[in-house]
Structure formats: structure tokens, C-alpha cells
Amino acid sequence: MINIDKLEKISKLIRYFILISTTRAGSGHPSSSLSAVELMSTLFFGGFFKFKINHIEYINNDRLIFSKGHASPLMYSLWAAAGAVSEEELLTMRKFGSRLEGHPTPNFPYVEAATGSLGQGLSIGLGMALNAKYIDKLPYYTYVLLGDSExxxxxxxxxxxxxxxxxxxxxxxxxxxxxLGQRGETIYGWDIKAYEKRISSFGWETITVDGHNIKEIADAYENALSVKGKPTMIIAKTIKGKGVNLLEDKNDWHGKAISKAQMDTALKELGNVDKKIRGEILNPEQVNIPEEGIEEYDKIPMEIDKIATRKAYGNTLVNIFSKYPQIVVLDAEVGNSTFSEIFKKRFPQRFFEMYIAEQNMVGTALGLSLRGKIPFISSFSAFLTRAFDQIRMSQYSNSNIKFVGSHAGVSIGEDGASQMGLEDIAMFRTLLVSVVLYPSDGISTEKLVEKAAAHFGNVYIRTTRMDTPIIYSKEDDFKI
Structure with missing residues (x-):
């Protein structure tokens, strides 16, 4: 049974934290944070979100991603209300050297993934949920807070x-x-039925609520945790700037902090705030991941004459899986061209078809990476370019993704310019500490794919379509 009175007091405290931190910073997104206070306080402190607050790395902690990363003042205030962040540290938000950046990054240890470029959090959450359901087989839930504009x-x-x-x-x-979005009303405004109709048509369970009614919100979470066989979307009608008359449902306040004088007025509107109250986050179930050994299997021998580097890539994934059992392979419906299908045929439980949706594939890979997996993701190199924002953002989450782009360069000839990966090397070279590898034959491919698996960090491997002669020997070594 939830304690509505306590949750209301905690929500008031969270609003206080949001206001004092953004006004001290002189910038930020208080109005976007205020609208989701009850949604998050009920999740955190209503008995739904399970997390060992003093054991951040615990494998069965629930996961929370703020896809609307500009609501970071709310995120930090939630953890302050849980006792993990002091009021003094909140006042360092958006200052150089602070863990509390303007948009969340893992510099703040309770952040699962860096967000702020909109439209990416759900894909990251999908990767974490895939990991729990199909790989680690753990009972944790992944929650994603989404903005209506995104x-x-x-x-x-x-x-x-x-x-x-x-x-x-x-x-x-x-x-x-x-x-309200940044410059005015969003595409559907407060028409929550429009969201419900579209999302339910994709096969999701949908629940609509008043996003400031704690009882309704709690009932929605309880229902969501009982749904089987499909994901759930809670669609909450809220008021931007809730709790502050100056901001409530007012345009032109997106991304703006209120002044000290305006904050003083807002705090009077809030009324008495219990600054000593703290919420309790329940502990998750104690579990262990069972050790699943990989049975002995026959390795695929290297061709001695010619082989396409894309095929050598597929063969090598099979050959190194026993050494790197954290490998998981994703492909954008071109596995018979990238040759990731070779791995799929041997280890179907570690292969996930992502279909022609490269942006989501990269976000999903990030979610898997952040749960300790080594995702190898492949498509035509030309088509990875459409996911560059997801690739770019992944570097700020300490990601460990291996990108493989096949059919690179002009050598595919008759297929034409639309299929030629010409920009890929330049694209990946712009990333911090990213590694770019371009093997020229089967042996160098075999060696470099394994080096990529062993290396922590983002790696791009470029493969070609046609067979190329073997020019290296088995004794040759390659270093990153």
C-alpha cells in the first residue's frame, strides 16, 4: 500500500531541489523537470523501482533511462531525495567539474547512459531489456522516461x-x-489518445493517466508489472512547470531558469517543505547469473586462396565466441551479405535481427554494451551513416561496441553510389578514442576481429564485398 501523503511531501522536496539547483546554475530545464515529478517520485519511492543504492553495479538493479535528458535536474533531485546526493552538491549542477552535468552522463554514477540528443533512450532501454530477458535471464525491469516532443x-x-x-x-x-516543446505546442498537444492509438497499434500495452495523480500513477505501474508478452507504455497528461504559477503551461520557458526573486516567490507557493524527509528505494531480488559454459564446437578453417573479408568476419565471430562469451551479434537485415548469418546459424540465441532500422540497432547495442556484453553490429557501411548521432552519443556512455560496415568503397561498382560506403572512415575518425580497422585479407580480418573483441571501446571494422587474396601469414601480428 503506497503512502500518498509521504509521496506528496517527497514530490514537494524534489520540486524544491529542482528550483534551487537550476536558479543557482542560472540555466537548465526546470519546467521540463517539474512536469514529471510525480511520475518519477511514485516510481522511485512507491515500491516499484528496485535498486541497491549502495551497490550501483548490482546485476539485478532495475534500470532507469531519462530519454528526455534535459530533465536532468529531476534526475539529480530524485537521487537527492533518496539520500544519494547532498543539497550542497545539487548546487554545483552545470558547473565545470561537477558530476551533475546539464544533460546526464555516467560521470554521475546513477546515470545508465548519456542522453540529451532526443529519441535515443528507448533504444538503449530496449538493449538492456533484451539482455535481461534473453541473455542473462534476470528479472529486472527497465524504465524509460520519454518526452512528448521526442x-x-x-x-x-x-x-x-x-x-x-x-x-x-x-x-x-x-x-x-x-x-509544450521548445517553441510551442507539440504535434498532438494534450491528446493522449493520439499517442495511445499509435503505440497500441504497434503491439504495446498502453495505460493513460493523470501524471500528477499519485494514486493513478501507482496503479499504472502496478498494472505494467503484471503485463506479460509485450512492453508497456504509460502515457501521462502533465503540466509543464507544474507547481510554479509563473511556469505552469506557459510557452517560452523551455530551457530557462527562473531568477532568485522569482524562485523566492515560487518557494512560497510550494509552502512548507520538509527538507529532512527522504524516500526509500526497495532492494531488488538477490540473484546470481548461472554459469553457462559453451560446449566444444568445430572452428571454421581459414581459406587458403581467396576470401572476402566480410565472410572472414562471419567465420571469425564463430571461432572466437568460446573465448569471448559476452559477444552478441546484431544485424540490420543484411546478414546474408555481411555474413553475420554464419554466427546466427551456429549460435542463434546470441543473434538478434534488428531489421532495417539502423538507428535503433546502434541504441540497442549501447544498452547491451552497458550491461557487460560485447555487441558486434553490422550493416552496409553506407547505411551506418544514418545512425551517426546514435554512434556519436554512444562515446559519452563509455561504450564498447564493434561496428562492422561491409560493401565499403567504390569497389562494389555496378550497384551504384547509393550503396557505396565512402564516408565511413571519416565518420568514425571523428569519435573520441575510436579505433578504425580496415583488414585487407582473410588473415588480417581474423586477427583484427579478435583484437576488436579484446579491446574495450568503440571499434569500426570495414569489410569488402569481393574475394581478396591471402597476403599475410598466420604468424603475422596486429596491434591496436
Whole structure:
């Protein structure tokens, strides 16, 4: 039974934290944070979100991703209300050297993934949910807070359809429908039925609520945790700037902090705030991941004459899986060209078809990477370019993704310019500490794919379509 009175007091405290931190910073997104206070305080302190606050790395902690990363003042205030962050540290938000950046990054240890470029959090959550359901087989849930403006991003709908395809009943999205975006009303405003109609048509369970009614919100979470065989989306009608008359449902306040004088007025409106109250986050179930050994299997011998580097890539994935059992392979419906299908045929339980949705594939890979897996993801190198924002953002989450782009360069000839990966090397060279590898034959491919698996960090491997002669020997070594 939830304690509504206590949750209301905690919500008031969280609003206080949001206001003092953003006003001290002189910038930030208080109005976008205020709209989702009850949604998050009820999740955290209503007995739904399970997390060992003093054991951040615990494998069965629930996961929370703020896809609307600009609501970071809310995220930090939640953890302050849980006792993990002091009021003094909150006042360092957005200052150089602070863990509390303007948009969340893992510099703050309770952040699962760096967000702020909209439309990416649901894909990351999908990867974490895939990991729990199909790989580690753990009972944790993944929650994703979404903004209504970002629901026009195509990547959201890529994630929505794939999550339904994989029946991810351990994934819960929460849309904060506060009506106002950066410059005015969003595409559907407060028409929460419009969101419900579209999302349910993709095969999700949908629940609509008043996003400031704690009882309704708690009932929605309870229902979401009982859904089987499909993911759940909670669609909440909220008021941007809730709790502050100056900001409530007012345009032109997005991304703006209120002044000290305005804050003083706002705090008077809040009334008495119990600054000593703290919420309790329940502990998750104690579990262990069972050790699953890989049975002995026959390795694939290297061709002695000619082999396409893309085929050598597929062969090598099979050959090194016993040494790197954290490998998981994703492909964008071109596995018979990238030759990731070779791995799929041997180890189907570690292969996930992502279909032609490259942006979601990269986000999903990030989610898997952040749960300790080594994702190898492949498509034509030309088509990875459309996912560059997801690739770019992944570097800020300490990611460990291996990108493989096949059919690179002009050598594919007759297929034409649309299929030629010409920009890929330049694209990946712009990334911090990213490694770019371009093997020229089967042996160098075999060696470099294994080096990529062993190396922590993002790696791009470029492969070609046609057979090329073997020019290296087995004794040759390659170093990153």
C-alpha cells in the first residue's frame, strides 16, 4: 500500500531541489523537470523501482533511462531525495567539474547512459531489456522516461516496433505529455489518445493517466508489472512547470531558469517543505547469473586462396565466441551479405535481427554494451551513416561496441553510389578514442576481429564485398 501523503511531501522536496539547483546554475530545464515529478517520485519511492543504492553495479538493479535528458535536474533531485546526493552538491549542477552535468552522463554514477540528443533512450532501454530477458535471464525491469516532443523521432518508432517483436514485457516507457516543446505546442498537444492509438497499434500495452495523480500513477505501474508478452507504455497528461504559477503551461520557458526573486516567490507557493524527509528505494531480488559454459564446437578453417573479408568476419565471430562469451551479434537485415548469418546459424540465441532500422540497432547495442556484453553490429557501411548521432552519443556512455560496415568503397561498382560506403572512415575518425580497422585479407580480418573483441571501446571494422587474396601469414601480428 503506497503512502500518498509521504509521496506528496517527497514530490514537494524534489520540486524544491529542482528550483534551487537550476536558479543557482542560472540555466537548465526546470519546467521540463517539474512536469514529471510525480511520475518519477511514485516510481522511485512507491515500491516499484528496485535498486541497491549502495551497490550501483548490482546485476539485478532495475534500470532507469531519462530519454528526455534535459530533465536532468529531476534526475539529480530524485537521487537527492533518496539520500544519494547532498543539497550542497545539487548546487554545483552545470558547473565545470561537477558530476551533475546539464544533460546526464555516467560521470554521475546513477546515470545508465548519456542522453540529451532526443529519441535515443528507448533504444538503449530496449538493449538492456533484451539482455535481461534473453541473455542473462534476470528479472529486472527497465524504465524509460520519454518526452512528448521526442515522440516524432523516427528512432522511437523503430524501437517501439522491435520491442514489441521481441515481446519485452520487462520494458516500461513513460511519456511525459506536457503539451509544450521548445517553441510551442507539440504535434498532438494534450491528446493522449493520439499517442495511445499509435503505440497500441504497434503491439504495446498502453495505460493513460493523470501524471500528477499519485494514486493513478501507482496503479499504472502496478498494472505494467503484471503485463506479460509485450512492453508497456504509460502515457501521462502533465503540466509543464507544474507547481510554479509563473511556469505552469506557459510557452517560452523551455530551457530557462527562473531568477532568485522569482524562485523566492515560487518557494512560497510550494509552502512548507520538509527538507529532512527522504524516500526509500526497495532492494531488488538477490540473484546470481548461472554459469553457462559453451560446449566444444568445430572452428571454421581459414581459406587458403581467396576470401572476402566480410565472410572472414562471419567465420571469425564463430571461432572466437568460446573465448569471448559476452559477444552478441546484431544485424540490420543484411546478414546474408555481411555474413553475420554464419554466427546466427551456429549460435542463434546470441543473434538478434534488428531489421532495417539502423538507428535503433546502434541504441540497442549501447544498452547491451552497458550491461557487460560485447555487441558486434553490422550493416552496409553506407547505411551506418544514418545512425551517426546514435554512434556519436554512444562515446559519452563509455561504450564498447564493434561496428562492422561491409560493401565499403567504390569497389562494389555496378550497384551504384547509393550503396557505396565512402564516408565511413571519416565518420568514425571523428569519435573520441575510436579505433578504425580496415583488414585487407582473410588473415588480417581474423586477427583484427579478435583484437576488436579484446579491446574495450568503440571499434569500426570495414569489410569488402569481393574475394581478396591471402597476403599475410598466420604468424603475422596486429596491434591496436
Amino acid at each position: 515522440m516524432t523521432e523516427g528512432s522511437q518508432w523503430e524501437a517501439i516496433q522491435i520491442a514489441a517483436h521481441y515481446k519485452l514485457d520487462n520494458l516500461v516507457g513513460i511519456i511525459d505529455v506536457n503539451r
